[in-house]
Amino acid sequence: MGGAETLASLRGFKDLLPEEAFKWRQIESAAHAAFAAFGFHPIGTPLLEPAELFTRSIGATSDIIEKEMYAFDDWDGRKVSLRPEGTVSVVRAYLTHHLSDSALRKFYYIGPMFRHERPQAGRLRQFHQIGVEIIGDASPKRDVELLALLDDLMQRLGVNGLPLTINTLGCPECRPSYRMALQFYLSGQSDLCVDCLRRSAVNPLRVLDCKKETCREAVRGAPSPIDDLCKACQCHFEAVRSTLSDLGLVYTLNPHLVRGLDYYTRTVFELNSPALGAQNAVAAGGRYDALVALLGGPQTPAIGFAIGVERLAALVSFPQQPDLPLFLVPLGENAARRLFPLLFALRRKNLACEIGEETAGLKAQLKRADRLHATYAFIVGEAELNTGVALLRNMRTGTQQTVAIAQAADILPDVCTPVSSSSVIPPRL
């Protein structure tokens, strides 16, 4: 009576329970393998950064900067922010540690991001991204390499055929004339929402991204950046498109695709899943050839993408967490004393096993083994200690075999190891 009320987690912040966490580990495992094959190196950046890092680079009129950053003054009075995304931090790390001097320029990261968005299915305030960045390469081949990597990873995860949409946003040379053309078009539209009326003056590309039906209708006939590309951007985009086709990578061109972050130049893309409802972007990215310079570095082209792990996990189906291969059943204190060292010897050999309570009877221990989905139970009591031989029971079939207790540490790993449970999952970064 009168216990403290259990506190729930914050809205938009979710616990990751073991079954889902196990699926995530498998997704991460596939990602580590794909990134290694494509020559990417892991990188980690802090969750908390100077807020200015993001305000300077993501765009003053972007939703993230206007209303979504978890920014606050820390105890030193410095304005800091939980990272809303990973790209800017990777570029900061690249500059801070002079990584341009090394041969490293392909990076990947996996971790949480924070945006104060309105939570709904597939949209969280703490969500997780698997992201990649290639810094220092302007070739359209890199654009295609990233899209091939995304495709490869989806195939590894059994998520095939998601529609890929691409577009180009031009560069600082051709963007101004497109901006003007778009502004001119928007000035003739009377049905824009209040936000878009403001945006059309300061950042008209944002209007193309508005989700309100009236705005979507209003921009249907808007000009596309493709109409105003300079020669270099035109060549770049054509090379991207033809190489995608050469590789058989299927895409749709959406001439109104823009992104919620302002640092993009040239190629932008999104991978969507109709199965996800309103929040259907599984992955998104693009070129950001001006960002490194914007953050104080030399002019350096770059490109990347990030996958939303929660959204991806909703599309992936894996076998459940593997069953427990072995449960040791000690009947009495002497048996427990004999089985306890065996427990650790087996675990050292990577055989996952648990042990019952010697004070409980056979039935209770087998019930516990069953609840843990144990495949085998190794049952040792006084009689078995005397003969030196004990029963290994297959919990599924009910069949039993005898195993010499003295050889159990060598025999049981061979008998009990399921084929699929041996993959080593690399650590989360």
Ligand code: HAM
């Ligand atoms: P973004 O489009 O803001 O891009 O996010 C990338 C992906 O993260 C989205 O497609 C979505 O799957 C997931 N995501 C974003 N916000 C949420 C949310 N509130 N809840 C759940 N999932 C979410 C970026 O963040 C860029 N940094 C990507 C990039 C990397 N561009 C170049 N390099």
